[in-house]
Amino acid sequence: MSGANDRLLPAATVLLLRDGAAGLEVFMVQRHHQIDFAAGAxxxxxxxxxxxxxxxxVAAHLSPTPDLTPELIPFAVATIREAFEECGVLLAGPKGSDSLVDAARLAQIEARWRGPMAKGEIGIQEMLAAEDLTLALDRLTRYSHWVTPSFMPKRFDTHFFLATAPADQLALHDGGETVDSIWINPGQAIADGISGKRSVIFPTRMNLSILARDNTVADAVARARANPPVMVQPWLEDRADGQWLVITPDAGYDRTEAPISELM
Known part of the structure; x- marks a missing residue:
C-alpha cells in the first residue's frame, strides 16, 4: 500500500447458481493459502x-449477445473459460444447438482440453474449433463491476456474471489454485465470514449480500437484469479508529464501508 498503481488487469468472475432444498445456493471455492491475494479466502x-x-x-463460436457491448465480450468469454478451467463447468454447446454439452460429452472435452488450458498452453479458441462448440454467452447475466483500490500493488478490473449451473455438470475445485469448494446459501456464507468460520473478503461479502435478497435463481437473475452494474472502486479513509474502505452508495449494497482488514 505504499503508492498508487494505475495498471489494471482485466478479470472475470462467475457466480454459478442453483436452487437448493433450502433456497438459493452459489458455488464458491477456497483459494490456496500460498496465493498472494486473499489467501485461504x-x-x-x-x-x-x-x-x-x-x-x-473466437468470434465465430459465440452465441448472440445483444446485452453485451463489444468491450465486455472478452470478459464474458473469460468467465466461461475460467468456469471450465477452475471447476469443470462448461457453458457451451454444439454449434447450431440451444443446449449445453451433456455430461458424457463434457467428460471427453475435459479430458482433452482442461489441463492444457489451465496451464496456459493453449487458448480457448483451439478447443472451440476442434470440438465445434458455441460459447453460451447468452446464459450469462451481468452482475457487478469492481475495480481494486489504487493503493493495492496488484489491481484488477473485474466483471462479475451470474449463470445457472447446468444440472448434469458437476462443479469441483481444481486442486491447484483452489483447494476446496462448496455450494452454500449466500446468507450462510456471510454469517460464516462474520463468525470467522470462513475467510470472506469485503468485495465477496458485498456481492453475497445482494444474492441473499433472493430465494431462487430466477429471482436473482431477474434482479441483476433490472439493476445494471455500477462500477465500484473502494477508496481509503483515515479515521480515529483506523483505516476504512468506502464505496459509493449508488451500487446498492447493504454496507458502504468496512475496516481495511476486510480487503485482505
Whole structure:
C-alpha cells in the first residue's frame, strides 16, 4: 500500500447458481493459502482475461449477445473459460444447438482440453474449433463491476456474471489454485465470514449480500437484469479508529464501508 498503481488487469468472475432444498445456493471455492491475494479466502471462480480470449477465431463460436457491448465480450468469454478451467463447468454447446454439452460429452472435452488450458498452453479458441462448440454467452447475466483500490500493488478490473449451473455438470475445485469448494446459501456464507468460520473478503461479502435478497435463481437473475452494474472502486479513509474502505452508495449494497482488514 505504499503508492498508487494505475495498471489494471482485466478479470472475470462467475457466480454459478442453483436452487437448493433450502433456497438459493452459489458455488464458491477456497483459494490456496500460498496465493498472494486473499489467501485461504472463500471466493467465486474467476481469473484474469487472457489475450487469447479476444482471438478473431473466437468470434465465430459465440452465441448472440445483444446485452453485451463489444468491450465486455472478452470478459464474458473469460468467465466461461475460467468456469471450465477452475471447476469443470462448461457453458457451451454444439454449434447450431440451444443446449449445453451433456455430461458424457463434457467428460471427453475435459479430458482433452482442461489441463492444457489451465496451464496456459493453449487458448480457448483451439478447443472451440476442434470440438465445434458455441460459447453460451447468452446464459450469462451481468452482475457487478469492481475495480481494486489504487493503493493495492496488484489491481484488477473485474466483471462479475451470474449463470445457472447446468444440472448434469458437476462443479469441483481444481486442486491447484483452489483447494476446496462448496455450494452454500449466500446468507450462510456471510454469517460464516462474520463468525470467522470462513475467510470472506469485503468485495465477496458485498456481492453475497445482494444474492441473499433472493430465494431462487430466477429471482436473482431477474434482479441483476433490472439493476445494471455500477462500477465500484473502494477508496481509503483515515479515521480515529483506523483505516476504512468506502464505496459509493449508488451500487446498492447493504454496507458502504468496512475496516481495511476486510480487503485482505
Amino acid at each position: 472463500l471466493v467465486f471462480p474467476g481469473g484474469k482475461v487472457d489475450k487469447r480470449d479476444s482471438d478473431p477465431g
